[in-house]
Amino acid sequence: MGYPVGKVAALSGITVRTLHHYDEIGLLSPSGRTAAGYRSYSEDDLDRLQRVLFYRELGFGLETIAKVIEDPDVDALEHLRRQRVLLVERIGELTRMVDSVDRVIEAKQVGAALTPEERFEVFGEYREPEGYAEEAVRRWGETPQWRAAARPLSKEEWIEAEKVRRDWVRRLLDVVDSGAPADSAAAMDLAEEHRLLLAAFMGECGHALHREIAGMYATDPVQLGFLVREPDQRPGLGEYIRDAVDANAGRS
Template identity: 45%
Template sequence: MSGPVTGLVHTGPVTHAEANGPGAAEDGLTVGRAAALVGVSVKALHHWDAVGLVRPGGHTPAGYRVYSADDIARIHRVLIYRELGFPLAEIARILDDPSADARDHLRRQRAELERRAGRLREMARAVDRMLEALDAGLRLTPEEQAEIFGADWRPEWVGEARDRWGGTAQWTQYAERAAAMTPQDWKDAVARTEALHADLAAARRAGVAAGSAEAGALAERHRALLSAYFDCTHAMHACLGRMFAEDPGFAAHYDGIEPGLAGWLRDAIFANAERHGVDPATAGWE
């Protein structure tokens, strides 16, 4: 055990050396010496004294209260029960009530600890699954990636994205969902993306106004496409729209689909965000 229970290493009576060390009194230990011995704070001992949990029973010739060997033993018992999660009031009742069944209390507490341990094991397994997802990420071979995403696809893009967003909750969502996707799932996702890109390019070529309802519907389709990988809010979408137009790599990607598409898509996303109560100028990643 650690923390306050480090004092459990001392389970015997107060020794002559301790009784004559710094802070010792003729018939026991001062509060400071007792606190240092059992590994709790002086404040805690004062509180336990005030609530009647552990009251120093000895006195020096000068009238100062000191902790006897029995008092120290009681403190050790308090520490054991406290480590097991018992509230102070129940500890006092167990220690002071001769009819209290300490074994029954400990059996019930052990059952509760088993329940907590099971819950912690479940949490640990969930963390393991998340780590597996984060490590796996895009579970496609380089050959499958080239087949599904096209000949110009570069596998290192996944690593670059991880370096850029790997510390975010959205990347965790993406990694978990991507790890569960089959090659067919990716083919379907690529088909939806290509269809959207074709519609975006057509709207741009046709001169559809970025603030129109038609452009807003396309912006919503774009946000829904991203939301398949992580929960993309309108504020996040606005941040991404800005990046699509300002980041050279993203701008080249969208402008390669249709000249001027990067800026048009940004404006359409901004207008759609405003319709949903988000100011693109102040939107944050939330």
């Protein structure tokens, strides 16, 4: 049974023009012609077309596709096995892409419950740096702590969290300004309080993770700015917090 080019186009979802192009470049030439000279495709031709379209969907170029499907050492069953391997790889790739997109969505959802007016009301003039959400995904997107912390918060929850942050910073600055060292009881108590606040927000925060986070306060101004806004910062404050966290971890 022969299939005219229009029928093949309808069955495969590609255009007649594309089928003509495949014929012209020798990728898929119909096995027969009608009495009037029109192209006529056989069942074998349709099988070949199916393989062409499969490899095209996977992103192969037409020249590569021609080499693959014309390989004399690969029979029809081997083609199916090869296609299955590629499909599994593609599924894995797409799954990773979906996971990545999900993490970006989670990042974008942080604070999404707030309107611009509400964000100003809660945080004043402070704004998250451009691109930080994507950077956070790169750093922590695979961790369960990120999953827990990325959940959207209501306006009331943000207001309470910001109130707690401000109170903690106020008491930290009182200790710093008093001249107490980072390994003083007062500084270490504040470090432990900070760890427990993070644990409540992220689901868990052991001393090792707390040290890692505190280390960024000393090296990354953006991270320090999340905790202590720039007008409240003191020279060496990031290092002070890091050292207090280290001291607190050492006494546990």
